[in-house]
Amino acid sequence: MKVVKFGGSSLASAxxxxxxxxxxxxxxxxxxxxxxxxxxxxxxxxKMTDLFIDYYExxxxxxxxxxxxxxxxxxxxxxxxxxxxxxxxxxxFEERIARLLxxxxxxxxxxxxxxxxxxxxxxxxLLAEIFVKEGISASYMSPKDAGLLVSDEPGNARxxxxxxxxxFSLRDQSGVVIIPGFFGYTCSGEICTFSRGGSDITGSIxxxxxxxxxxxxxxxxxxVFAAHPGxxxxxxxxxxxxxxxxxxxxxxxxxxxxxxxxxxxxRAEIPIVIKNTNNPSHPGTQISNTRELTxxxxxxIASDSGFASINITKFLxxxxxxxxxxxxxxxETHEISFEHMPSGIDDLSIxxxxxxxxxxxxxxxxxxxxxxxxxxxxxxxxxxxxxMLIGEGMKRSVGVTAAGTFALSSKRxxxxxxxxxxxxxxxIFGIRSSQEARAVRALYHAYxxx
Ligand code: ASP
Numbered sequence: 001m002k003v004v005k006f007g008g009s010s011l012a013s014a015x016x017x018x019x020x021x022x023x024x025x026x027x028x029x030x031x032x033x034x035x036x037x038x039x040x041x042x043x044x045x046x047k048m049t050d051l052f053i054d055y056y057e058x059x060x061x062x063x064x065x066x067x068x069x070x071x072x073x074x075x076x077x078x079x080x081x082x083x084x085x086x087x088x089x090x091x092x093f094e095e096r097i098a099r100l101l102x103x104x105x106x107x108x109x110x111x112x113x114x115x116x117x118x119x120x121x122x123x124x125x126l127l128a129e130i131f132v133k134e135g136i137s138a139s140y141m142s143p144k145d146a147g148l149l150v151s152d153e154p155g156n157a158r159x160x161x162x163x164x165x166x167x168f169s170l171r172d173q174s175g176v177v178i179i180p181g182f183f184g185y186t187c188s189g190e191i192c193t194f195s196r197g198g199s200d201i202t203g204s205i206x207x208x209x210x211x212x213x214x215x216x217x218x219x220x221x222x223x224v225f226a227a228h229p230g231x232x233x234x235x236x237x238x239x240x241x242x243x244x245x246x247x248x249x250x251x252x253x254x255x256x257x258x259x260x261x262x263x264x265x266x267r268a269e270i271p272i273v274i275k276n277t278n279n280p281s282h283p284g285t286q287i288s289n290t291r292e293l294t295x296x297x298x299x300x301i302a303s304d305s306g307f308a309s310i311n312i313t314k315f316l317x318x319x320x321x322x323x324x325x326x327x328x329x330x331x332e333t334h335e336i337s338f339e340h341m342p343s344g345i346d347d348l349s350i351x352x353x354x355x356x357x358x359x360x361x362x363x364x365x366x367x368x369x370x371x372x373x374x375x376x377x378x379x380x381x382x383x384x385x386x387x388m389l390i391g392e393g394m395k396r397s398v399g400v401t402a403a404g405t406f407a408l409s410s411k412r413x414x415x416x417x418x419x420x421x422x423x424x425x426x427x428i429f430g431i432r433s434s435q436e437a438r439a440v441r442a443l444y445h446a447y448x449x450x
Contacts, residue, residue: 002214003032005033005036005203007039008036009040009277011038013079017083021134021136025136030216031177032179032212033127034199035123035124036119036120037049037182048072048123052068052072052115052119055115069094073094089126089129093125097122100114100118120181121142121180124180139177140178142179143180143202144185146167146177146179147165148183148184148205149185149187150192151192155192155193157192159201167208180199182194183202194260197258198260200257201258203217204262207272212270215273219275220276220277221276222279223239224241224256224274226301231303231437232444239286240292243288245391245425247266251302252302257287266289271287273287296391297393298447301387301443302387302390305433306355307430308351308380310369313346313376314373314377318345318346324348326373327348330369331350334368336357338352339351340386349417351384362380381416383433386430387430387443388428395425403446405418405429407442407446408443411435411438413431414432416431416432
């Protein structure tokens with residue numbers, strides 16, 4: 001039995017939905033279908049979820065909401081009429097969209113999520129109608145009925161472990177079950193969404209819950225490539241990789257699969273395949289617990305910008321007990337999580353994402369560090385990027401990092417930091433953001449072309 005998830009681009013128009021129908025009809029093991037909201041039809045288009053955000057903004061700011069109501073309805077209506085569905089369906093959608101405005105604004109911390117979740121919810125309802133019309137026995141199931149209980153964290157919900165028992169019982173449902181992705185319900189019955197792009201997470205939870213044999217994640221690319229095709233021309237295709245390798249790639253900007261979505265299937269050891277709705281006969285990229293190691297130690301090169309480094313120097317730091325704890329508790333007080341912490345003998349750097357910082361917060365953190373640990377030197381560096389070399393094979397190969405540092409030095413790219421975790425699945429280099437694309441090309445050349 002397979003759980004299949006379709007991303008926004010696979011459901012953006014009637015033409016795309018035809019491809020989805022063919023994919024489902026082709027394989028009767030495809031029993032659970034998790035959907036995203038309609039995505040962009042072309043570059044200039046707006047994602048449905050973003051239309052709901054605009055609609056929400058107008059509502060809470062007392063602005064005219066009609067325009068967005070109409071835009072949203074028009075998109076669903078265009079799909080419905082292409083499949084000659086009865087107009088009553090769109091009437092029902094219109095009412096559901098308008099009813100959102102009956103919810104209180106003041107003190108309602110769930111309101112935003114309620115709006116956001118509608119894109120997926122209506123898409124799942126619509127797809128169920130389309131499937132039935134096209135002769136597929138199918139039904140819509142809300143995340144509430146599916147048993148997706150989540151933590152009370154609007155915009156960043158997490159699945160509660162008790163959900164899995166209820167989800168397991170979905171195996172007995174007849175026909176194809178269509179579930180909206182991206183949100184669940186709290187124990188008190190409120191909608192909370194996962195983080196953006198979170199339909200992948202729902203797919204993964206359902207796959208783990210029903211003990212699927214495979215989780216197929218359909219998107220608009222053939223699978224995962226060894227480097228970003230926007231940076232490296234025609235990069236190598238990755239046929240198979242491990243969950244850990246995918247986690248590392250997703251961390252540094254490989255957005256083809258949501259990093260949080262790896263957890264449920266990783267724990268349940270369910271393989272995933274990333275496939276292309278526009279090219280379904282392509283085998284895609286398989287992700288599972290182990291893979292056959294090839295002669296290539298590095299399978300991918302990822303990079304991400306938007307990092308800052310807080311650099312702290314203090315003579316005889318290594319003798320001072322509790323030094324790191326004091327610094328980390330300052331970050332905790334200011335609710336900042338850190339990404340990496342490379343250290344020397346008398347110095348330490350804390351790498352954080354710039355998006356967590358504001359100029360005011362930055363000053364407060366620096367002031368607290370200066371007061372509490374009294375460093376000899378303290379400064380913050382902005383505009384850093386990280387480069388990651390990823391591959392399970394690095395553990396048993398000699399000279400992998402050396403080849404990378406050589407490639408970077410020959411392009412005169414200065415390394416601000418190097419770090420490697422004990423699992424040795426990745427090596428991370430910190431560099432100036434202005435050199436990011438050049439550095440990725442240099443590393444790609446060193447590991448994949450030389
Ligand atoms: N529609 C949601 C978003 O745009 C979730 C998803 O597509 O996975 O973030």
